[in-house]
Amino acid sequence: MLSRAGKLDRLPDPPPAAGPADAEPDPAPRPRSRVGTRALVAAGVAVALAVTAVVAFQWGAAESGAPAVVSPSPSPSDDGTLTVAEVYQVLLPSVVSIRTTGAGREPSAASGTGVLANADGTILTALHVVKGAAKIEVTYADGSSTPAKIAAADPATDIAALTPEKLPEVLVPAVLGGVPGIGEQVVAIGDQLGLTGSATTGVVSGLERSVTVADVGKLGGLIQFDAAVNPGSSGGPLVNMRGETVGIVVALANPTEAGTFIGIGFAVPIVTAAAGGGPPPPL
Numbered sequence: 001m002l003s004r005a006g007k008l009d010r011l012p013d014p015p016p017a018a019g020p021a022d023a024e025p026d027p028a029p030r031p032r033s034r035v036g037t038r039a040l041v042a043a044g045v046a047v048a049l050a051v052t053a054v055v056a057f058q059w060g061a062a063e064s065g066a067p068a069v070v071s072p073s074p075s076p077s078d079d080g081t082l083t084v085a086e087v088y089q090v091l092l093p094s095v096v097s098i099r100t101t102g103a104g105r106e107p108s109a110a111s112g113t114g115v116l117a118n119a120d121g122t123i124l125t126a127l128h129v130v131k132g133a134a135k136i137e138v139t140y141a142d143g144s145s146t147p148a149k150i151a152a153a154d155p156a157t158d159i160a161a162l163t164p165e166k167l168p169e170v171l172v173p174a175v176l177g178g179v180p181g182i183g184e185q186v187v188a189i190g191d192q193l194g195l196t197g198s199a200t201t202g203v204v205s206g207l208e209r210s211v212t213v214a215d216v217g218k219l220g221g222l223i224q225f226d227a228a229v230n231p232g233s234s235g236g237p238l239v240n241m242r243g244e245t246v247g248i249v250v251a252l253a254n255p256t257e258a259g260t261f262i263g264i265g266f267a268v269p270i271v272t273a274a275a276g277g278g279p280p281p282p283l
Contacts, residue, residue, distance in 0.1 A: 081241050087187045088199045090243035091115075093141045093172035096123055097191050098148075098162075098235060100133035113190035113236030114138060114162060115245060116173045117274060123162040124273050125235030126250045127153050128216050130160055140168040141197075154276040157268050158216050158250045174237060176270050177244025180204045180223065188227040188249055188265065190236025202227030211266055213251045222266040223247045229265040238267040248273045 102108040112129030146166040206224035238247035247267030
C-alpha cells in the first residue's frame with residue numbers, strides 16, 4: 001500500500017514464536033489508524049477554507065463599496081411650483097419695454113411695459129401707455145428695438161394689442177394661465193419708475209374689483225394684488241408661481257396725489273385681455 005508520501009508502508013513484524021506454556025505472549029503492536037488521521041486533516045482543511053471564504057467575502061464587500069440597505073421613505077411630488085427667481089427667468093424673454101412720443105411741437109414722452117402674448121409677436125399692454133402716441137418703440141429682452149403700432153384696443157378694459165415691425169431673433173411668447181385664487185402668490189414684472197425689468201412679489205388680495213382711473217374711466221372685473229407696482233409698470237405681466245401670465249397690470253390705488261404704490265395694485269385678467277384688445281382704434 002502507498003503511503004501519503006508515496007513510499008511502501010512497512011508491514012508489522014510477525015509475532016514471536018511461542019515460548020513456554022506459562023509465559024505470557026507479548027501483545028502485538030496496534031497499527032495506527034490512517035482513517036482517523038485523514039479525518040483530522042480533512043476537518044482542518046474545511047475549517048481553513050471556511051475562514052478564508054468569510055475573510056474574502058468581507059474584503060470583497062469592502063472593496064466594492066456595497067451600499068447599506070435603506071428603507072424607502074415618502075417624498076413630496078413636484079407640483080410645478082417655481083421660486084420667484086425662476087419665475088423671473090422664465091418670463092424675462094417675453095417682457096418688452098415700451099417708449100412713446102406724443103404729437104405736437106413739444107412731444108411728451110412716456111414709458112410702460114408689455115408682454116409677448118402670441119407666437120406671431122403680438123404684444124399686450126395697457127391702452128393708456130400708448131394712447132395718443134405719435135411714435136411707439138418697443139425694446140426686447142435681447143436689447144434690440146423696433147417701432148410698433150396699435151393693432152387693437154379696448155377702452156373698457158384699458159388693454160391694447162401692438163404689432164411690432166420686426167420680431168426678435170428668438171421669440172418667446174408668454175404662457176397664459178387662468179384666473180388666480182385669493183391668497184395665491186404672484187410676481188409683477190415691469191419698468192416701474194424707469195427701472196427696467198423690475199420684479200416684485202406679493203399675493204392676490206381680491207377678485208372682481210372695480211376702480212375708476214383718471215383719464216381711463218371705470219374698470220371692472222380686476223385682480224387686486226399687493227406686489228409693488230409704480231408708474232412704468234403699466235402693461236406688464238402679473239405671473240403666478242407656475243410661470244403663467246394671469247393678468248396685465250393697469251392701475252394702482254393711492255388716495256393721495258403722489259401716484260405711487262401704497263399696497264394695492266390692479267390687473268386685468270389675462271383671459272379678458274387676450275380676448276379683448278378690441279377693435280382697432282379710430283384714426
